[in-house]
Amino acid sequence: MTRQKFVAGNWKMNGSLQANAALLQAICRALATDPPVCRVAVAVPAPYLAQARQLLEGSVVELGAQDVSRHEQGAYTGEVSAAMLGDFAVRHCLVGHSERRQYHGETDAVVAAKAQRLLAHGITPIVCVGETLAEREAAQTQAVVARQLGAVLDQVGADAERIIVAYEPVWAIGTGRTASPQEAQQVHAGVRAQLAAVSALAAQVPVLYGGSMNAGNAAELLAQPDIDGGLIGGAALKAPDFLKIISAARIQ
Numbered sequence: 001m002t003r004q005k006f007v008a009g010n011w012k013m014n015g016s017l018q019a020n021a022a023l024l025q026a027i028c029r030a031l032a033t034d035p036p037v038c039r040v041a042v043a044v045p046a047p048y049l050a051q052a053r054q055l056l057e058g059s060v061v062e063l064g065a066q067d068v069s070r071h072e073q074g075a076y077t078g079e080v081s082a083a084m085l086g087d088f089a090v091r092h093c094l095v096g097h098s099e100r101r102q103y104h105g106e107t108d109a110v111v112a113a114k115a116q117r118l119l120a121h122g123i124t125p126i127v128c129v130g131e132t133l134a135e136r137e138a139a140q141t142q143a144v145v146a147r148q149l150g151a152v153l154d155q156v157g158a159d160a161e162r163i164i165v166a167y168e169p170v171w172a173i174g175t176g177r178t179a180s181p182q183e184a185q186q187v188h189a190g191v192r193a194q195l196a197a198v199s200a201l202a203a204q205v206p207v208l209y210g211g212s213m214n215a216g217n218a219a220e221l222l223a224q225p226d227i228d229g230g231l232i233g234g235a236a237l238k239a240p241d242f243l244k245i246i247s248a249a250r251i252q
């Protein structure tokens with residue numbers, strides 16, 4: 001079975017009403033005349049969900065969010081619940097991005113709880129996993145990734161087949177230093193095996209690569225057998241670059 005590729009942009013804390021409109025209009029216009037063969041999504045900052053939802057109406061581009069509260073509702077100032085994301089027709093939400101783990105102290109348990117909360121609201125968690133440079137140098141890559149993914153799989157049980165995984169080596173994020181296609185493939189194969197141990201359907205969930213993926217290196221990464229797409233940071237903020245990555249997913 002060939003898995004459909006999936007290209008998602010993670011805008012992180014970037015954008016403005018004006019910039020978002022220009023970016024999404026350019027992407028939607030291009031994809032309307034030249035429809036993608038892959039799925040395309042953007043994960044926008046929470047305040048712009050309403051705007052993005054409106055701009056994406058009638059487009060193939062799917063709406064995503066970047067984070068969610070692990071709590072259902074209540075006295076959690078500043079948090080955004082899965083139900084609120086659902087109100088804006090959000091289809092996917094990142095959990096466990098390394099910037100959340102690193103700067104906001106999110107543990108594997110917190111990430112797993114967030115994934116479960118999203119699933120309960122019919123939103124697909126894009127579970128981010130990845131090792132730091134120190135962990136890679138200590139030959140801990142597979143162990144770290146397996147631990148991070150394992151925490152989520154243990155929590156969600158049979159719903160594992162409803163998640164998306166993104167392997168993002170921390171040392172490759174925003175650094176211009178990409179994992180080589182072979183390095184990435186090796187980790188992706190490990191992720192695939194871990195998913196396959198849950199069920200045959202879980203083995204088919206998309207496993208995306210993220211970390212300095214750009215218009216120049218996307219095709220080679222996407223050609224790897226276990227790389228099902230990309231989670232794009234910086235290059236997702238420029239319509240021509242993002243569109244080139246989407247095109248690269250076409251020629252596999």
Ligand code: 13P
Nearest residue numbers: 010173174211212233234
């Ligand atoms: P860059 O593409 O900017 O390296 O960011 C990757 C990322 O963190 C996507 O979630």
